[in-house]
Amino acid sequence: METAGQESQDAGRPVNPSSGVLPDAGGAAEFPGEARRPSVNDAGWRIGRCLGQGGSAAVWLAERTVDGARFALKMPYGATADEFELRRELAIRSRLRHENLLEVHGFLATADGPGLLLEYAPGASLARLVAVRKTLSEGETVTVLVAVARALACLHAEGSAHGDVSPGNVLFTANGKPLLADFGTSRMLGEGREAGVGTPGFEAPGMKPDGRAAGAALDADVYALGALGWFMLTGRALVPGLRPPLRVALPGLPAELRILLDAALDEDPAQRPAAAKFAAEVFRAWPAEPIDLLAAVHPSVRPELRTRRSVLAQGKEPGRRLRLRKRRRSRTPPWEETGRPQRRSRLPGWNPVRGSGAYGSAAPAPRAPAPPAPRAPAPPARAELEPKRRSGRRPARNPVWLGAASVLVALTAGLGGVAVLAPEVLRPSDEAPIPASREASGGTNALEESGPGALEAPNPAGDPSPAGDPSPAAETGRSGSPAEAELAVLAGEDPVAAVRMLSALRARAYAEGDPAFLSWVNQPDSAAAAADLAGVELLHSQGERLAGLEVEVVQAKRLGGFLIGADPGEQVAVTTENSAYVQMGADGVPTAAPGTAGRQELVLELVRTDEGWRIARVLPAAAGLEPGGGAQR
Numbered sequence: 001m002e003t004a005g006q007e008s009q010d011a012g013r014p015v016n017p018s019s020g021v022l023p024d025a026g027g028a029a030e031f032p033g034e035a036r037r038p039s040v041n042d043a044g045w046r047i048g049r050c051l052g053q054g055g056s057a058a059v060w061l062a063e064r065t066v067d068g069a070r071f072a073l074k075m076p077y078g079a080t081a082d083e084f085e086l087r088r089e090l091a092i093r094s095r096l097r098h099e100n101l102l103e104v105h106g107f108l109a110t111a112d113g114p115g116l117l118l119e120y121a122p123g124a125s126l127a128r129l130v131a132v133r134k135t136l137s138e139g140e141t142v143t144v145l146v147a148v149a150r151a152l153a154c155l156h157a158e159g160s161a162h163g164d165v166s167p168g169n170v171l172f173t174a175n176g177k178p179l180l181a182d183f184g185t186s187r188m189l190g191e192g193r194e195a196g197v198g199t200p201g202f203e204a205p206g207m208k209p210d211g212r213a214a215g216a217a218l219d220a221d222v223y224a225l226g227a228l229g230w231f232m233l234t235g236r237a238l239v240p241g242l243r244p245p246l247r248v249a250l251p252g253l254p255a256e257l258r259i260l261l262d263a264a265l266d267e268d269p270a271q272r273p274a275a276a277k278f279a280a281e282v283f284r285a286w287p288a289e290p291i292d293l294l295a296a297v298h299p300s301v302r303p304e305l306r307t308r309r310s311v312l313a314q315g316k317e318p319g320r321r322l323r324l325r326k327r328r329r330s331r332t333p334p335w336e337e338t339g340r341p342q343r344r345s346r347l348p349g350w351n352p353v354r355g356s357g358a359y360g361s362a363a364p365a366p367r368a369p370a371p372p373a374p375r376a377p378a379p380p381a382r383a384e385l386e387p388k389r390r391s392g393r394r395p396a397r398n399p400v401w402l403g404a405a406s407v408l409v410a411l412t413a414g415l416g417g418v419a420v421l422a423p424e425v426l427r428p429s430d431e432a433p434i435p436a437s438r439e440a441s442g443g444t445n446a447l448e449e450s451g452p453g454a455l456e457a458p459n460p461a462g463d464p465s466p467a468g469d470p471s472p473a474a475e476t477g478r479s480g481s482p483a484e485a486e487l488a489v490l491a492g493e494d495p496v497a498a499v500r501m502l503s504a505l506r507a508r509a510y511a512e513g514d515p516a517f518l519s520w521v522n523q524p525d526s527a528a529a530a531a532d533l534a535g536v537e538l539l540h541s542q543g544e545r546l547a548g549l550e551v552e553v554v555q556a557k558r559l560g561g562f563l564i565g566a567d568p569g570e571q572v573a574v575t576t577e578n579s580a581y582v583q584m585g586a587d588g589v590p591t592a593a594p595g596t597a598g599r600q601e602l603v604l605e606l607v608r609t610d611e612g613w614r615i616a617r618v619l620p621a622a623a624g625l626e627p628g629g630g631a632q633r
């Protein structure tokens with residue numbers, strides 16, 4: 001289990017740009033125990049903060065410099081003595097493929113011996129989440145239990161048991177997908193089991209140290225699932241032999257969930273369900289909800305979170321139990337699978353209903369941030385859409401839409417429709433992490449320095465100076481303005497020519513972190529305007545920009561015209577290519593891994609206003625002309 005509060009220990013530490021590591025006391029251990037920052041001779045890697053410490057190892061953030069991909073590096077305390085265990089962990093894990101099992105990539109040589117390279121889980125551990133939040137809602141508990149039970153079912157089907165299903169070994173991606181980690185205690189069925197490898201409160205009663213009885217280890221994993229459920233709902237680990245009946249301990253708990261947890265926690269292993277069945281029944285018993293991770297993650301991770309932010313954003317105390325909603329009762333008794341469709345949560349973030357369908361499965365290596373291709377927001381409540389255009393103020397920061405402090409995250413997290421639109425661009429954040437922006441509070445980046453090879457910022461933006469004229473630039477308090485010739489193209493007849501110019505201006509808004517350009521790009525108060533304004537305002541508010549970004553329309557074809565209210569509109573199918581870029585702070589230091597070049601096919605819906613062509617809506621390439629369809633206004 002990790003040390004309580006460890007994730008936050010690095011918060012606010014100053015950055016040492018020359019060393020590539022957080023400063024510490026002469027390289028001495030920063031944390032209790034033997035954790036010492038590993039030294040990697042290979043220039044292709046940089047070591048960041050300590051992510052956590054367990055009983056046998058410390059885990060560090062590691063960045064592959066060539067592409068900015070982030071991993072977790074697990075370093076056993078005892079160096080070579082534990083190398084065998086690492087190899088075993090790799091061997092067991094590499095046979096399995098499951099979206100809720102943490103990926104194990106291989107070894108990395110360090111001066112202290114080999115470390116195990118793991119998929120990086122930025123969303124912290126369940127131990128930390130519960131430590132901060134106190135308890136989770138029923139829906140969140142379902143999300144975790146279903147995911148972990150499915151992962152266990154996969155492990156069990158391959159003939160292995162986990163052996164230490166506990167809160168420190170359940171980690172989260174940035175979109176709240178639970179990952180079962182730490183296969184150091186895993187054993188093939190029939191193998192002996194070391195004494196004391198489990199976590200108190202999550203060990204099945206009567207589990208013998210050798211654990212050779214066929215199936216005993218599997219049943220013990222299921223008991224641990226029940227204990228996890230108890231832990232999430234009560235905020236406490238079970239005290240063996242002292243468990244009050246769930247009906248008493250949690251009187252408001254829906255009966256369906258209570259029966260399932262009771263079954264998993266049964267003293268008699270034979271009465272416990274198999275992991276797969278437990279997953280199916282818990283999934284059916286109560287609607288899953290995305291996990292609210294905001295309070296638990298390291299400050300540098302907050303910008304990339306894709307989970308809902310209700311607890312803090314709504315001013316509620318972290319850890320406050322969400323009130324029981326109207327129960328969704330099942331007429332079918334637990335343990336009988338019906339395959340009945342589940343109610344879907346509309347909140348962003350992973351849940352087992354949508355699973356990989358919504359966000360894709362884990363990729364071997366994280367990717368660089370997605371380029372800001374034109375976005376089409378999901379159809380939201382109109383009130384959420386109102387960008388305070390022409391008011392000189394920033395757009396309203398709706399927690400769902402703009403809770404993040406990073407532009408790219410805001411675009412990808414809040415605007416759910418984008419995923420439908422451009423799936424190749426919008427990977428889940430564990431695949432496409434948007435590395436940390438600098439915290440206004442002085443927090444550090446996840447990987448905190450740019451190093452000698454830091455990317456230069458092409459076309460550095462000048463200091464914004466508030467303008468005093470009544471132009472749109474003045475209204476946003478910025479000085480950006482297109483040239484006369486560019487404006488003439490927008491005012492012309494040809495929507496195809498206009499589309500090229502609109503794309504270029506839009507890219508300039510991002511490249512210079514200057515919202516003023518957007519006034520010439522999007523139709524006022526449209527969905528496209530809301531999305532872009534939110535994104536660029538976020539960049540602007542952080543003094544950041546996407547340096548070097550250029551978007552070129554390589555193909556454009558008119559699909560046809562239509563009316564949007566009284567205004568003439570046009571749909572134009574476009575293929576755009578964006579350059580690589582760097583998310584850059586005002587000090588010229590990159591705040592995220594470089595964005596890669598890419599290509600997209602979209603349909604842009606333009607409207608011809610008195611001031612010229614503007615983008616009203618962005619549609620998937622397949623959308624084509626929608627007869628009678630109009631842009632959201």
Ligand SMILES: Nc1ncnc2c1ncn2[C@@H]1O[C@H](COP(=O)(O)OP(=O)(O)OP(=O)(O)O)[C@@H](O)[C@H]1O
Pocket residue numbers: 001002051052053054055056057058059072074102118119120121122124125164168169171181182184
């Ligand atoms: N892939 C990861 N991404 C982010 N954090 C991680 C990752 N792996 C581990 N951690 C953090 O490090 C802590 C310790 O890791 P882990 O549980 O693997 O160590 P351990 O010594 O094997 O633990 P145990 O005490 O269970 O034997 C975790 O609780 C978690 O906070």
